Amino acid sequence: MRYFVDISYDGSSYHGWQIQNNARTVQGVLNEALSTILRTDISSIGSGRTDTGVHAIMQMVHFDHEKEIDADQLMAKLNSLLPKDIAINHLMRVKESASARFDAMxxxxxxxxxxxxxxxxxxxxxxxxxxxxxxxxxxxxxxxxxxxxxxxxxxxxxxxxxxxxxxxxxxxxxxxxxxxxxxxxxxxxxxxxxxxxxxxxxxxxxxxxxxxxxxxxxxxxxxxxxxxxxxxxxxxxxxxxxxxxxx
Structure with a gap:
């Protein structure tokens, strides 16, 4: 099952959105939080990259999980676990073929x-x-x-x-x-x-x-x-x- 996540972040403390070796990124922190809560390796895909220091009022992300998720419950858990400079705004189920990156108009x-x-x-x-x-x-x-x-x-x-x-x-x-x-x-x-x-x-x-x-x-x-x-x-x-x- 595929889910979209609408997140906001202050990019000041991150080396951009996209995962990099030996660097703290928003995607890396989000993946770690999702994997911890859902107890399986989760790899997210963002609508696009933001460079070091750039912020997001809205960044859309998708990830897959084999089981159906209670969106409100997962949002609450993520917001409790994530650092103060990353916030989950919405979480919603989408079609299996939907892509946060390629379907963005x-x-x-x-x-x-x-x-x-x-x-x-x-x-x-x-x-x-x-x-x-x-x-x-x-x-x-x-x-x-x-x-x-x-x-x-x-x-x-x-x-x-x-x-x-x-x-x-x-x-x-x-x-x-x-x-x-x-x-x-x-x-x-x-x-x-x-x-x-x-x-x-x-x-x-x-x-x-x-x-x-x-x-x-x-x-x-x-x-x-x-x-x-x-x-x-x-x-x-x-x-x-x-x-x-x-x-």
């Missing part, structure tokens, strides 16, 4: 920045105190919603068949003491959101024009794009699936 991210130094936002948001032209940055968003090839925004030496992504939504908005960048797509390349944010910050500070931004995309050259902003401002969220996978 869209994934979303939000990148959080704050202008004034705050001890309460340390590690949770990027402290960026420069003034920004959000109107120009949102023109960049209009452009990427029409774009297809994002090789210029991908980490180099990434093993993918292509660099094509369909951006469904992208926008910058003011949020209390700072700004948030929201983006959703059918898929994302490694490092793509942090590179997009870093490049759009150049536009927002008038160091790069919209025309220059388009030329970066056309170049397919990561070296011509902006810097990769810090991981701790990035949150995975809003993963959607076809309704017919749920039982």
């Amino acid at each position: 869209s994934r979303g991210y939000v990148y959080k920045m704050h202008k004034h130094k705050s001890p309460f936002k340390e590690g949770q948001s990027y402290h960026f105190n420069q003034s920004l032209d959000l109107e120009q940055m949102n023109l960049c968003c209009d452009l990427i919603k029409k774009w297809e090839d994002f090789e210029a925004m991908s980490k180099v030496k990434t093993e993918v068949n292509n660099f094509n992504c369909e951006i469904f939504n992208a926008n910058w908005e003011k949020h209390n003491d700072g700004t948030h960048f929201h983006v959703s797509a059918n898929r994302f390349l490694r490092g793509m959101v942090r590179a997009l944010v870093g490049t759009m910050l150049e536009v927002g500070q008038a160091r790069m024009s919209i025309s220059d931004f388009q030329k970066v995309l056309e170049s397919k050259d990561r070296k011509k794009a902006g810097r990769s902003v810090p991981a701790h401002g990035l949150y995975l969220r809003d993963i959607t699936y076809p309704k017919d996978i749920y039982l």
Whole structure:
């Protein structure tokens, strides 16, 4: 039987989502907790990887177990056993063929920045105190919603068949003491959101024009794009699936 788990985590203490040798990862901690409670080896599959220090408001995971599970009971046990920086939000039965990774129709991210130094936002948001032209940055968003090839925004030496992504939504908005960048797509390349944010910050500070931004995309050259902003401002969220996978 296959189950989906909706989890949230603070990625500050982890070397990303995906299991690695000699490194503490969210997937590794979750697998250990599931295996302990269910008394059998459990291997989970996530909707996608998050890098070291990146957080998740919503990460979807699937795992298999031969027996039927009481979802509420397992959620309670997992939340008691897991560390404070990982929380189980929902657990549900799905079709045997359902995949948290391959059936995802869209994934979303939000990148959080704050202008004034705050001890309460340390590690949770990027402290960026420069003034920004959000109107120009949102023109960049209009452009990427029409774009297809994002090789210029991908980490180099990434093993993918292509660099094509369909951006469904992208926008910058003011949020209390700072700004948030929201983006959703059918898929994302490694490092793509942090590179997009870093490049759009150049536009927002008038160091790069919209025309220059388009030329970066056309170049397919990561070296011509902006810097990769810090991981701790990035949150995975809003993963959607076809309704017919749920039982």
